[in-house]
Amino acid sequence: MDSPAAARTGTLIVGAGATGLATAAALSERGDADYLVLEADREIGGWCKTVKKDGFVWDYSGHFFHFKRPAIEQWLRDRMPGQRIRVVDKKSFIAFGGTRVDFPFQKNIHQLPQADFIECLHDLYFARSSDVKRDPAPETNFLEMLHARFGKGICDRFLVPYNEKLYACDLSTLDKDAMGRFFPHADLTDIVRNMKQADNASYNATFTYPEGGAIEYIKALASAVRPGGIALGERLVAVDLGRKVARTTSREIRFERLVSSAPFDRFASICALDHDPATWDYNKVLVFNLGFDRKGQQGVNWTYYPSRDTVFYRVGWYDNIFDTDRMSLYVEIGFPKDAAIDVPATRERVLRDLEREGLVTGQRLVAEHSVVLDPAYVHITARSLAEHRRLASRLADARVWSIGRYGGWTYCSIEDNIVEARALVASWK
Numbered sequence: 308m309d310s311p312a313a314a315r316t317g318t319l320i321v322g323a324g325a326t327g328l329a330t331a332a333a334l335s336e337r338g339d340a341d342y343l344v345l346e347a348d349r350e351i352g353g354w355c356k357t358v359k360k361d362g363f364v365w366d367y368s369g370h371f372f373h374f375k376r377p378a379i380e381q382w383l384r385d386r387m388p389g390q391r392i393r394v395v396d397k398k399s400f401i402a403f404g405g406t407r408v409d410f411p412f413q414k415n416i417h418q419l420p421q422a423d424f425i426e427c428l429h430d431l432y433f434a435r436s437s438d439v440k441r442d443p444a445p446e447t448n449f450l451e452m453l454h455a456r457f458g459k460g461i462c463d464r465f466l467v468p469y470n471e472k473l474y475a476c477d478l479s480t481l482d483k484d485a486m487g488r489f490f491p492h493a494d495l496t497d498i499v500r501n502m503k504q505a506d507n508a509s510y511n512a513t514f515t516y517p518e519g520g521a522i523e524y525i526k527a528l529a530s531a532v533r534p535g536g537i538a539l540g541e542r543l544v545a546v547d548l549g550r551k552v553a554r555t556t557s558r559e560i561r562f563e564r565l566v567s568s569a570p571f572d573r574f575a576s577i578c579a580l581d582h583d584p585a586t587w588d589y590n591k592v593l594v595f596n597l598g599f600d601r602k603g604q605q606g607v608n609w610t611y612y613p614s615r616d617t618v619f620y621r622v623g624w625y626d627n628i629f630d631t632d633r634m635s636l637y638v639e640i641g642f643p644k645d646a647a648i649d650v651p652a653t654r655e656r657v658l659r660d661l662e663r664e665g666l667v668t669g670q671r672l673v674a675e676h677s678v679v680l681d682p683a684y685v686h687i688t689a690r691s692l693a694e695h696r697r698l699a700s701r702l703a704d705a706r707v708w709s710i711g712r713y714g715g716w717t718y719c720s721i722e723d724n725i726v727e728a729r730a731l732v733a734s735w736k
């Protein structure tokens with residue numbers, strides 16, 4: 308596939324989502340304009356796109372931001388002139404048996420009906436108490452971690468059914484740290500203390516959201532990319548690692564370095580790496596964005612639905628962020644990676660369940676949009692971690708890196724994507 312006529316670039320970047328654009332921006336900032344971003348889609352943004360329809364502003368799925376590094380947030384804001392950014396105190400709940408409990412569930416079991424509370428507390432105590440568990444068994448997977456730390460009562464009522472709906476898999480196949488810092492850990496003392504003095508702080512106790520939607524942060528990254536630096540509608544289809552030549556849907560490109568944010572299962576095949584495709588499991592998330600003619604519930608940003616009787620695992624309210632007077636929902640449903648998704652049938656089920664759960668009480672649906680995020684949450688397993696490490700080291704020998712939420716086969720936010728991209732560029736001498 309090497310030909311003298313091939314185009315060339317110093318750094319070939321695959322994907323114009325948060326990761327690819329942050330990589331390009333970092334190169335620009337150090338005065339290196341010798342790069343090209345390839346994007347298969349006709350638009351930038353990856354999963355961080357925003358849809359605007361009939362006066363509603365929706366992301367591909369609810370994207371809310373909780374920056375840990377003020378310098379990164381400021382860098383983005385400096386590139387968003389005129390964009391109003393809302394800062395919201397998060398109000399999130401878990402729907403439980405016709406009522407609701409503050410998030411996180413495990414810290415608010417005292418809000419449950421008494422019989423449920425007693426069972427959760429009893430099982431939590433005997434799972435956690437050092438009086439009883441002097442020599443706890445090691446937690447070898449996500450399901451064992453949940454049971455060992457929270458007990459059967461909390462697991463059965465929320466942690467297991469909710470995460471099974473989200474991940475659409477057997478939780479014992481996931482690594483015990485599959486959610487990393489995004490899992491709201493709490494110990495027995497935290498939980499008991501919270502019964503008298505609420506402290507439901509989590510990694511995103513407040514969040515920011517631009518009035519133009521999440522795409523505004525992506526546009527801020529793109530503003531630092533050199534003019535002509537992004538090739539839209541051009542897909543990477545093959546990489547010859549030895550010759551350092553990429554083949555796209557329209558040409559061949561020689562590169563010195565390559566950074567990919569494409570899903571790793573697909574990128575490994577693109578690079579013809581010897582790997583077992585069964586290593587890479589993940590879920591797909593079907594998102595319905597729904598606009599109604601008038602307001603619904605207030606004082607809530609999103610609610611988790613652990614019940615298996617309800618098709619969705621989470622619903623969020625954009626109108627309560629924007630303070631607008633028409634209910635604007637996103638509704639998320641998890642599926643296994645191989646599921647054939649019947650979107651119209653699921654839509655009917657969603658509309659029925661929204662009424663049954665009391666979210667839609669006579670409001671009329673006036674606008675809608677749906678998208679399948681494929682992949683959405685990768686399944687981080689002992690095997691995926693080991694295999695990604697092995698293949699990443701093989702790629703690095705050819706000066707090729709696979710990073711980002713899907714390239715790195717991990718669970719992370721767009722801030723993490725920016726941090727990782729900057730660190731990679733800074734590591735190049």
Ligand SMILES: Cc1cc2nc3c(=O)[nH]c(=O)nc-3n(C[C@H](O)[C@H](O)[C@H](O)COP(=O)(O)OP(=O)(O)OC[C@H]3O[C@@H](n4cnc5c(N)ncnc54)[C@H](O)[C@@H]3O)c2cc1C
Nearest residue numbers: 322324325326347353354370371542543569711712720721
């Ligand atoms: C349901 C859900 C909710 C989330 N909520 C939040 C949130 O609230 N806050 C937050 O910070 N993060 C959130 N995230 C995470 C956030 O979406 C990701 O961290 C971020 O979008 C990942 O960006 P990326 O560039 O790594 O990957 P992507 O966004 O997947 O971008 C990769 C790009 O590569 C392109 N591509 C793929 N293959 C090829 C190819 N062969 N050739 C050329 N181009 C290719 C794709 O078209 C895509 O544009 C959420 C994710 C999900 C799934």
